[in-house]
Amino acid sequence: xxxxxxxxxxxxxxxxxxxxxxxxxxxxxxxxxxxxxxxxxxxxxxxxxxxxxxxxxxxxxxxxxxxxxxxxxxxxxxxxxxxxxxxxxxxxxxxxxxxxxxxxxxxxxxxxxxxxxxxxxxxxxxxxxxxxxxxxxxxxxxxxxxxxxxxxx
Amino acid sequence: xxxxxxxxxxxxxxxxxxxxxxxxxxxxxxxxxxxxxxxxxxxxxxxxxxxxxxxxxxxxxxxxxxxxxxxxxxxxxxxxxxxxxxxxxxxxxxxxxxxxxxxxxxxxxxxxxxxxxxxxxxxxxxxxxxxxxxxxxxxxxxxxxxxxxxxxxxxxxxxxxxxxxxxxxxx
Numbered sequence: 001x002x003x004x005x006x007x008x009x010x011x012x013x014x015x016x017x018x019x020x021x022x023x024x025x026x027x028x029x030x031x032x033x034x035x036x037x038x039x040x041x042x043x044x045x046x047x048x049x050x051x052x053x054x055x056x057x058x059x060x061x062x063x064x065x066x067x068x069x070x071x072x073x074x075x076x077x078x079x080x081x082x083x084x085x086x087x088x089x090x091x092x093x094x095x096x097x098x099x100x101x102x103x104x105x106x107x108x109x110x111x112x113x114x115x116x117x118x119x120x121x122x123x124x125x126x127x128x129x130x131x132x133x134x135x136x137x138x139x140x141x142x143x144x145x146x147x148x149x150x151x152x153x
Numbered sequence: 154x155x156x157x158x159x160x161x162x163x164x165x166x167x168x169x170x171x172x173x174x175x176x177x178x179x180x181x182x183x184x185x186x187x188x189x190x191x192x193x194x195x196x197x198x199x200x201x202x203x204x205x206x207x208x209x210x211x212x213x214x215x216x217x218x219x220x221x222x223x224x225x226x227x228x229x230x231x232x233x234x235x236x237x238x239x240x241x242x243x244x245x246x247x248x249x250x251x252x253x254x255x256x257x258x259x260x261x262x263x264x265x266x267x268x269x270x271x272x273x274x275x276x277x278x279x280x281x282x283x284x285x286x287x288x289x290x291x292x293x294x295x296x297x298x299x300x301x302x303x304x305x306x307x308x309x310x311x312x313x314x315x316x317x318x319x320x321x322x323x324x
Contacts, residue, residue, distance in 0.1 A: 127241070128240070128241045135274070135275035135276070140275065142273055142274055142275075143273055144275065145240065145275070145279075146240060146275070147240050147243065147278070147283075148240055148241065148243055148244050149243045149244050149247050149284055151283045151284070152282070152283060152284065152285075152286070
């Protein structure tokens with residue numbers, strides 16, 4: 001199954017490697033929804049584990065959006081990575097394939113400011129309304145506070 | 154018309170019986186209050202485990218009259234903030250504090266509530282005394298039960314020594 005998965009991911013234009021027995025594929029943002037659809041329909045990756053991002057300051061494509069999927073049929077995991085720029089940190093949403101993507105994409109939007117095209121509800125989920133910025137970006141100062149109640153003097 | 158004084162048994166007046174004592178109002182009220190602390194546990198994080206340990210029988214905060222948690226702030230007079238308070242949670246903590254009736258005291262339980270502890274990030278409040286006044290700080294991550302008991306005893310001393318206005322601010 002792993003070999004077939006690797007071949008199928010390479011066919012879809014991905015750069016595939018094996019890491020601790022898990023297939024890792026780097027793909028273009030435009031190919032994302034198509035590849036995930038193949039994973040779900042042909043390889044029974046029916047569980048969407050998480051979506052997060054990695055901030056690489058100084059790189060031309062600053063953000064690396066990372067997806068993990070799990071197949072409860074084959075007991076296998078797969079990791080997908082795609083790169084977006086700081087000016088246009090947009091990837092397509094996966095809510096047409098996995099309903100659980102709604103909340104996980106909200107969290108990723110909170111923390112990194114990745115915009116998920118197609119997810120209409122990107123309100124803060126862990127942060128609060130009125131929070132300015134994205135705290136897990138490397139240029140967010142670690143001592144910056146945005147209190148909701150005025151401090152005692 | 155008979156007088157309305159309480160009849161005292163004649164044999165008691167003749168003996169060396171304990172009939173009255175003199176004290177100060179503040180000392181009497183403080184003595185009563187320091188042994189009837191009703192804590193409201195505002196428990197947010199892992200210090201809760203230590204809070205359970207100190208409440209249970211081996212350490213037994215009931216010895217200090219501070220064992221019965223009230224889960225309504227209106228019935229409590231000791232707010233125990235047990236664990237990290239985040240900025241998102243700060244309005245809740247402030248509302249709970251404001252709902253408590255006077256007299257009220259606050260204990261910062263654990264280093265996160267005291268000063269933020271090892272957190273310095275976008276989420277954590279660096280000490281609840283930025284939001285509400287705190288009477289006793291118990292540091293530690295988590296604090297030993299002995300430290301919590303020491304904190305309760307220090308708070309009792311503070312209650313016993315402070316003024317307790319009842320009718321007006323002067324009495």
